Amino acid sequence: MKKKMKRPSPSCSCSISLLLLYSSLIFLSSSLSVAFPVQLNDDVLGLIVFKSDLVDPSSSLESWSEDDDFPCSWPFVLCEPSTSRVTELHLDGLGLSGKIGRGLQKLQHLKVLSLSGNNFTGTSISPGLTLPSNLQRLNLSNNGLSGRIPTSLINMSSIAFIDLSGNSFSGPLPDDFFTGCLSLRYISLADNMLEGPIPSTLSSCSLVNNLDFSNNRFTGIPNFASGFWTMQRLRVLDLANNRLSGSVPSGVPALHNLKQLILKGNQFSGPLPADLGLCPHLCVLDFSNNLFTGELPESIQRLNFLTSLSFSSNLLTGDFPDWIGNMTSLESIEFSRNRFTGSLATSMANLQALKLLSISENGITGSIPSSLVSCSKLSVIRLRRNSLTGQIPENLFNLGLEEVDISNNALVGSIPAGASKFLYSLQILDLSGNNLTGVIPEEMGLFSSLRYLNLSWNKLHSKIPSEFGYFQNLTILDLRNNGFYGSIPGDICNSGSMGILQLDGNSFTGPIPEEIGNCSSLYLLSLSHNHLSGPIPNSLSTLSNLRILKLEFNELIGEIPQSLGKLENLLAVNMSYNRLIGRLPTGGIFPSLDESALQGNLGICSPLLSGPCQMNVPKPLVLDPYAYGNQIDGHKDRDGESSSSSLHHHVFLSVSAIVAISAALLIACGVIAITVLNASARRRLAFVNAALESMCSSSSRSGSLASGRLIMFDSKSASHESISNPQALLNKASEIGEGVFGTVYKVPLGVQGRIVAIKRLITSTLTQYQEDFDREVRVLGKARHPNLISLRGYYWTPQQQLLVTDYTPNGSLQSKLHERLPSTPPLSWAVRFKIIVGTAKGLSHLHHSIRPPIIHYNLKPSNILLDENFNPKIADFGLARLLTKLDRHVMSNRFQSAPGYVAPELACQSLRVNEKCDVYGFGILILELVMGRRPVEYGEDNVVILCDHVRALLEQGNVLDSVDLSMGEYPEDEVLPVLKLALVCTSQIPSSRPSMAEVVQILQVIRTPVPHRMDAF
Known part of the structure; x- marks a missing residue:
């Protein structure tokens, strides 16, 4: 079938005609040097040609017409009123794609070009495109442009604003990229894939006030002293999330106008600049996720306008600073994952603007200062993994907190009750890994915004409050390893958003509620190490998102529901140490379960288990022909004799059955008794033999085993081969490795010269007797698996112990x-x-x-x-x-x-x-x-x-x-x-x-x- 050729639209035809006409005029004027009276508007022509290279899915540029004398009335176009020449083109967020073509070169008076938030991808910029020399602002951000940044695109001598962020530009920047950038005020190359060093010519851009190179792959050691520190107009310096390294020297005060200094997510090391506090206008300081060492410079306390201070994930040391309370403008403090010590300053009560306090994973001691209650705007507290002691301040939960994480400390006492503001604002609460006691406050179930609740690894002792069913947004509930008791509430998943439910290590009793099937979003269910009883509910098979199911160490009975085999997303299951029986589900993960996931049950039918296999097979139904008394073969007995006869016959059968059962029991008891007697006799014989052997070797505990002989576990190998001089085998030339437990040698063994590895063990702390050594080594020798080195034998003397293993080439x-x-x-x-x-x-x-x-x-x-x-x-x-x-x-x-x-x-x-x-x-x-x-x-x-x-x-x-x-x-x-x-x-x-x-x-x-x-x- 032939494809039909698409007829060009009228606008397209006119555009082509204009282009041909324009080309002809240029050719004739250059050939004949004749001045023509026809004058075309370059801006109209340039924009129409530019439009012809675009894909405009919303027809946003449909009104652009080549029939117009001037484009100043077109949407997204601005002109200079006195000359009617195009000066600004704003095409942001229109979903445009296609090519950024050469038509733009005709806009000789263009000063602003903004194409951000469109769908330009790949190398959509026409090769060799040179933008007008008067261009001052260029914004191509948030597209999908890739490849190298075209150096011919920008005239650095006139450009003042460049934003190429949010693309996929890659490769290094040429070192002369910023040559002549005397007009540049703003540059953002953030969120690309640029690599290599930052060009040294950047330091010549002395008027830049905003520099954002964040989220790239720049490497090397930036030149701060004669580079960034010389750019005295800088207000924002953002080099976050690159691969920059080296130290950051002093000299920051030269940046008198600096407001934001962001170096997070690099590999900077060494001490922090001592003069950080001499930039009077700093409001954001972020050095997190680096390798800085040493203590915090005290000059930081002089930053009176600082609102955000972050040094998280470094190697900083020293006591938590007392002077932090003097920085009353602070809204955010992030010191997590360092090595700070000491106690939290009580002066933090002065931080009335503080919203976020994050000092997790340090060595902070002492108690949580009650003065924090005075920080009325506080919404996030993260103090996990410190060594905090004492109780949670009583009024702390009266604040409108959104996140509280004080897990893995040594806090004691009870969980304080929360005020109404706390109930409606709290979204994350993690008090795990402490020594909290008492009960869960009943009002906790009324937290309408709570998404994450972790109270695990404490000493709480109570039932789950019935109010827990009121949670509307809870996605994670972790109550592991406490003393919770009673039954699991059936409405625990009423919110429908629960993703993780962990109740392990408590004393819950009763059955798993059938309503657990309402937890439609659940992907981890862990109820192990409780006292749950009854069968596994079939409703679990409705949890299509379930990934992990842990029910081990309970008292569950019956068969595993076959319907669980339909859970295609299930990745891990453990049902060990219950009282389960019967066949495994045939589908899903169950056919490939490991033995450890099933062991310890009464009778699960699996080739992995050696115990008895019990099935829930119903007993056969036997109809008693005499159960209806008055009817035999469809005839009624008139005088009642048949009734009496039938009753007598029924009694006779019952007595016969009793006699047969009794005889069977007597036979079974006899068999068992004979078996027990035989086993007892064998044990007595073994005991006598062991006693005789012990008496014969009482003079030397190690005499029962041949000292100085090579003991091989595999009878097919050389069984007991004497080694009179092990040093002849274990020479320096045959040494192939050395570790904590000894030195390894590559050695040919036996007549056939089979290559083995022999490890000569250290002897200072080894077992003193060969019997003990033999027993332990044989245990290791029985550990056979395709991914374990097989232990073949050993050699023992009081001065020398060797292990023989397979050799791997x-x-x-x-x-x-x-x-x-x-x-x-x-x-x-x-x-x-x-x-x-x-x-x-x-x-x-x-x-x-x-x-x-x-x-x-x-x-x-x-x-x-x-x-x-x-x-x-x-x-x-x-x-x-x-x-x-x-x-x-x-x-x-x-x-x-x-x-x-x-x-x-x-x-x-x-x-x-x-x-x-x-x-x-x-x-x-x-x-x-x-x-x-x-x-x-x-x-x-x-x-x-x-x-x-x-x-x-x-x-x-x-x-x-x-x-x-x-x-x-x-x-x-x-x-x-x-x-x-x-x-x-x-x-x-x-x-x-x-x-x-x-x-x-x-x-x-x-x-x-x-x-x-x-x-x-």
Whole structure:
């Protein structure tokens, strides 16, 4: 079928005619040098040509006509009245697209061109376009323009205002970009993808008063001393969210007119400029999310007009300043995530304009000053993760607060009641991780605006108030680990907006309410570690958004509803340690559940469980033919004899049944008795043998095992091979690695020379007796999994202990990630993801398939070995079991050999090694694999903690810009969820970290089933 050619519109035809006519006139005048009397209006012609390159979906420019003598009456066009020449063109927000064409070059008197908020994309600017030399204001902001900024576009000698923000311009700026910018007053290149250093010629723009380069990718060390500090007209300097580094020297007072100084979200380091307080007009000062160190300069207190002060997420130290109360203009104080100490100043009562107070994650001690009640405009309080003590000030909840987060402190007492203003204004309340006692105030259920309520990890003891059903906007309710009791209210989800409901670790009783199905928005439901009974309600299957369901450690009975298999979005389920029976649902996540999610039930039918399988099969229905007494074979007995006979026969059958049942019981009891006697005899025989063996070896506790022999667990290997001189095998030439627990050697073993890895253990704190050593090593030897290094045997003498394991030809992840030779190709994303998943499965096996669980304790890249197919195999797991105690030597070596991998609870508190420590280390391993950087990096003036760095990048929305470029292309829909999972695993609070079984389930869901990616596995 032939396509019909579209006939040009009349306006288009006229435009083409004019262009041809104009071209002909130019050609003739240049050829014949003849002056023609015909004079075309350049502005009309230029605008019509410009319009012809545009796509105008709303026909906003329809009235522009080439038949007009002048364009001054056209919409969006302004002219100079005396000359009728176009001086301003304002086409903002009209949805225009197409080309920004050369017709604009004809507008020789144009001073203002504004095309912001349209749909110009890509390289929509015509190549070589040069705007009129008189242009003073250019605004192309909030479009989709990309590529390099055309340097021919702007005449720097005349331009005063440039706004190119909100596009996708990329690449570096030429160093001479700002040459001749003597007229420039305002420039904004914010929200693009510009990179490289900031041009040094910028310092010549001495009249600039507003400079905004925020949210780009500029790098390097800016020249403050002879650059920015020389631009004395500056009122706004915004370099936020780039990759700038270095120190910020003194010299700020030169910017006498400066009102806003914003350097947040970079990598600036060193001390803060001591003279910050000498800029008298400063009203916004934001140095957050950098690496600044030292104390706050006292000169800051001289900034009498300062309204916003932010130093969050740095490495600042010293006491919280007492002089803060003198800065009465402050509306916002943000000092979170630093190392401030001391107590909060009581003088903050003077801050009558204060609206936001954020000092979370520091070392602040003492109590919350009651003087804060005087800050009548206060709406946000964030004091989480400090060491605050005492009670919550009684009148604090009388303010019109919108957000209160004082979680993870050491506060005591009860939750104060809130005034009516508090009830209607509060949106976020987080009091978790304290020692609060008492009950939940009943009026809390009347908080009409409340969206987030977290009272977990306290000592509250009450029922859930019935008023909780009145919540209209609540999306997150977390009451974990308190002493709440009674039943779960059926109307707890009446608002319909509940997304997270966590009631774990309480004493709730009764059934899960059927009304839970009203929680249509719920995606996390966690009711574990309670005393809930009854069946799992079928209404759970209506929660189509549900992602995580945790019901473990309750007293639930019956079968798991088959309808739960229809929940396609379900990612993680745990129903262990209940009284559930029957078949698993056949759909959804249930066929792939891990054993840990089901164990501890009475009779769930699953190949993962070894217990009995019980089904809710109804008993067969047996009809008693004599139940109707007067009817036999359809005939009635006249004299009643048949009735008597039937009754006698019925009694006889009942007695027979009783006799048969009794006989069966006697036989069963006999079988059981014989079995018990046999087992008892076997135990007595084993006891006698053990006693004889003990008597024979009483002189030497280790005499029952051959000292100095190589004990192999696999009978097919060399079983008991003597090693008379282990030093002959373990020489320096065969050494391939060294760690906290000893040195590793590559050794040929046996007649066939099979290559194995032998670890020579440290002996200072190992178990003293070979029997103990043998018992612990054999436990580790039974831990077999495709992602674990198999322990094959051991060698023991009082002076020398060796472990024999499989050898992996591709070495360790450490060598492939950080010690790679230039000739070795880097790890691709497919391989890295395989390593992440395999490591998670290996750890999950150690934690959930072995009882008691084996804790790795020393997870790091050097302990992740790679086989010939780059499958990960975890080494050195459970070696802490061989130590009599975790002495200081081992602990200090652990911290030095794996900086960043040690869970914070081990570094800051008494030793509590558990599975959550391994989960933390696994999260760090993910970050190291994805970002290609070490967990802790030491620079000349700063220290970068990878975990905190990635968390900050994620909050800024540019975390994908920092992934390891060496791995080549990668799917964002996999990398981003994996990074988020890593940050959850590295939560500072151990209970907030998922289990490794849950991690495996989440990773299996993250994996995108694209065929060419699957081939890489």
